[in-house]
Amino acid sequence: MSKHEDTERGGQSNSDNSEEKDWAALKALFDNTKTAKKPRPPKPSNAVTIAVSSRTLFNMVKERKVFEDEGLERYVAHQLELEDQLFTPGVSFPFVKALMNVNARLRELYPDSEELFDIVLVTNNHAQVGVRLINSINHYDLNIERFCMTGGESPIGYLKAYMTNLYLSKDSKKVQEAIEEGIAAATMFTCDSENELSDTQLRVAFDGDAVLFSDESEIIVKEHGLDTFFKHEKEFENKPLAQGPLKCFLEALGKLQRKFYAKDQRINCPIRTYLVTARSAASAGARVLKTLRSWGLEVDEALFLAGAPKGPLLHKIRPHIFFDDQMFHIEGAQELGTIAAHVPYGIGQKYNKGKRIETSGAEEKKL
Numbered sequence: 001m002s003k004h005e006d007t008e009r010g011g012q013s014n015s016d017n018s019e020e021k022d023w024a025a026l027k028a029l030f031d032n033t034k035t036a037k038k039p040r041p042p043k044p045s046n047a048v049t050i051a052v053s054s055r056t057l058f059n060m061v062k063e064r065k066v067f068e069d070e071g072l073e074r075y076v077a078h079q080l081e082l083e084d085q086l087f088t089p090g091v092s093f094p095f096v097k098a099l100m101n102v103n104a105r106l107r108e109l110y111p112d113s114e115e116l117f118d119i120v121l122v123t124n125n126h127a128q129v130g131v132r133l134i135n136s137i138n139h140y141d142l143n144i145e146r147f148c149m150t151g152g153e154s155p156i157g158y159l160k161a162y163m164t165n166l167y168l169s170k171d172s173k174k175v176q177e178a179i180e181e182g183i184a185a186a187t188m189f190t191c192d193s194e195n196e197l198s199d200t201q202l203r204v205a206f207d208g209d210a211v212l213f214s215d216e217s218e219i220i221v222k223e224h225g226l227d228t229f230f231k232h233e234k235e236f237e238n239k240p241l242a243q244g245p246l247k248c249f250l251e252a253l254g255k256l257q258r259k260f261y262a263k264d265q266r267i268n269c270p271i272r273t274y275l276v277t278a279r280s281a282a283s284a285g286a287r288v289l290k291t292l293r294s295w296g297l298e299v300d301e302a303l304f305l306a307g308a309p310k311g312p313l314l315h316k317i318r319p320h321i322f323f324d325d326q327m328f329h330i331e332g333a334q335e336l337g338t339i340a341a342h343v344p345y346g347i348g349q350k351y352n353k354g355k356r357i358e359t360s361g362a363e364e365k366k367l
């Protein structure tokens with residue numbers, strides 16, 4: 001169930017009422033305390049909640065190696081020894097920074113609104129590592145107040161409790177689990193990008209099939225080839241595609257974009273969205289555009305590459321994050337310095353560069 005539907009359900013229970021009271025009390029406490037430097041965290045049902053893992057927010061490659069080679073006890077001891085040393089930024093850091101810049105603009109326009117990005121740090125780290133994470137977060141002036149330290153347990157239950165709109169992690173199993181639970185999620189990889197990214201505009205690029213949309217048309221390409229696909233898309237041009245795992249995140253971005261449009265800031269809106277699809281425009285583009293329209297959603301730019309590589313175009317766009325379900329597009333994007341996140345969903349997981357990967361029956365079931 002989406003956050004939207006959830007908040008629209010009628011008949012509040014007693015526990016909902018007492019939660020409302022708790023939030024009102026918290027708001028009053030913040031309003032009466034002179035801590036204007038630190039904005040109050042928004043209520044999850046109003047915010048666009050982005051959950052990032054500590055390993056995507058910060059570079060913890062060395063630490064991970066200690067954990068893998070020497071075990072948990074040594075890992076925790078190592079983190080405690082280095083508690084005063086800051087982590088360097090990781091692969092989701094520029095995205096998180098960009099979210100905070102959007103929040104600053106939203107707060108200027110709507111000082112009392114809670115419709116903001118809220119970042120939750122989700123980590124299966126031991127709580128002992130928390131101090132080093134807090135030190136680093138404060139050093140980089142990141143406004144992250146919600147931590148979720150699961151001590152090795154799966155974070156999925158917490159993601160639901162936080163009403164997460166997007167979850168980014170380096171652990172593809174957890175990402176897959178989140179997607180199966182209906183949470184938009186993607187796996188991030190270490191990427192040594194030197195690309196200069198905009199610090200005034202958040203740019204988010206999405207693939208179409210099996211990312212914003214379901215993989216129903218992708219299945220036809222993979223199993224019956226392009227000619228059948230083109231014919232099929234023409235025939236079903238007016239039948240909207242089913243939604244894919246990232247649709248709700250595009251919807252959440254659109255909700256915040258409209259707040260800028262309402263203040264006459266469409267031209268210099270600090271959020272810009274891109275559809276970067278391998279589809280051909282003339283042969284298979286109409287169904288995609290009509291689907292978006294049927295959802296009441298739009299992207300600022302729609303780029304139909306007709307099978308051309310995505311990397312060079314993404315290099316020009318310079319998104320803070322690019323989502324795709326196929327690893328060869330992720331690799332192509334990364335080679336040219338784009339920060340790319342893999343959405344492990346749909347039939348594309350069974351293929352590599354057009355060739356079917358042999359999987360056992362048990363694995364197949366999971367895909």
Ligand SMILES: [Mg+2]
Nearest residue numbers: 207209210325
């Ligand atoms: Mg795709």
